[in-house]
Amino acid sequence: MASNKYLKLKNKWVDKHRRISESLWTKHKKHLNWLSENSKQLAVGSLGSLILISSPGAQNLNPNQTVKTEEQSLIDKSTFLITDLKNILPSEIRPLTSDEEASVSAVLSRDFNMNVRPEIEEKRLNRSYGLIGAEQHLARYPGDTMSSHFDSQEETSLYYSSGMAPGLGAWRYFANSKESMTEEENLREKYYIAVQTFLAKDFSQRFAEYRDFFRFRKMLLVNPDNGRAIVTAIGDAGPAAWTGKHLGGSPEVMSYLERYDGAQRGPVLYFFIDDPENKIPLGPVK
Template sequence: MLNLFKKDKKNSKHFQTLSEQLEKRKSIVLEEFKGKHKEAISWAKKKGIKPSEIAQKGAKGLAVTVATSAMVLSAGVAPSGQLPSKELEVKKEINRQVAGSDVEVLIKARKDVSPQVKKALSRVNLYDEKKIEKQLSKILKVPVKAQLDGIRLNATYGIMGYESHLARFPGDNLSTHFQSEVEYKRFAKASMAGGPGAWGYIAPSQKDLTSKDIEKEKYYLVAQTFLSPNWGTSQAKDWFRHRKMVVVNPQNGRVAIGVLEDAGPEKSTGRAFGGSPEIFEELDLFNSGPRVLMYFVDDPKDNISLGRYGI
């Protein structure tokens, strides 16, 4: 792959350090890859390739070895033995085409914006929507809006409740819901909600479930759409479905992108929003407290990925 891996380099101190870090991270990368690239894993299985063997399938395999190398560079191991430049850390982008399929794997390293977000929000009133729109749009480089297309929620700051997993299709349950054993161990304790969200099932059946559908439920959000000043028309109800939103934990600056899939909680609970178990973990709300900011993301072309932003 690189000259670092030639035989005459194997005795160098740098090679040993790089090799050890690659090995430590390989299992983590494979689990993340399986969760995020279901189609690629499905293709690999049809070809008789196990996920654990992907890294050995060469540069035209599923790019896990390349992804691992990128992660090690992000961790600070540079060929010179010095830390990589900030420009390299922020702009690294690797594109590889999976051999024999139309699945493209994109690994893009972003700068962690949590410190910037935390600092910016510490200086503003968390109910000041105009200032927060401006600050978040500038830092995240995406259009963040309290009101979009003339529609808004009843609140942009409040307590987020911990939600159960939604049934994505009829018959979805804990045994069909997760993409790996690691995911099951981490999130099965949240149990199933017992049905779909307010707008019905995300997919009509398990065979129709796509990777995008999986992401929608994984990072789903709940808002009191019924308390919106725009509520009361069929147009407003349809507009809210799958609506992309940004959620920010002002205590630590963590940011996640999710979509509205359910309506609630009841006003009497004192909560303004709800979030999936994965959203809660990404924002570290159990340790920081459940108060969040939640704004619309203006993304008509669906270019912004769901999940933790900046990682």
């Protein structure tokens, strides 16, 4: 009886890792081909070790065999993050359970070395996993226009076509003037997100409290399909529930996460960052 139970568990484990391996190849063929072609230089020796390392017995690897190049380490990190999240997230895009949120928080906090949480000060959004849509640029200060909005010609070429929203963000301007604008205020707009603050529990009853809490609050966004992560600031409220989208990202946020609007839109994780001393910078997490 015990033998049959063990065999069933073993077969389940093998099948699970086979499916993970197939999924990784489908979504990350380019990077994994590079790993396979350079296997002689890898500490783990082959692509199969990517799955082996995350399985029981990996601790028996010789520490002297774990020297890797920076590029290999980055690939390994994103690969294992993708695998870990795949083991937690549901197949459908829905609000996560408390247990799922706790597991995701632990993974993100560990991998990105920051305190990532679905709730802070007993306040939370209506969900932490959902579909993201594209937002336009927001005016940073009175008089800000598309011609004055970008720091370089490269940024203009990449993001000018997104245009500027006709209205201001939920907290109006990010800075009082162009002259007084700090780099942090500039980055808050550059890496802003719009979240459904109005759907948070008790928002209507405690409007002023929640308004101040959400204002420019830092959140970590992660694309679970490619492992890309970015530190953002809540800069607007939305999108409306009828759109079918659960949050929106600035053109720069969408570009870095490799997420798109319309029929190709996909999900992201979005969790609060507990950063009371404001030490974690806004922008892509490398």
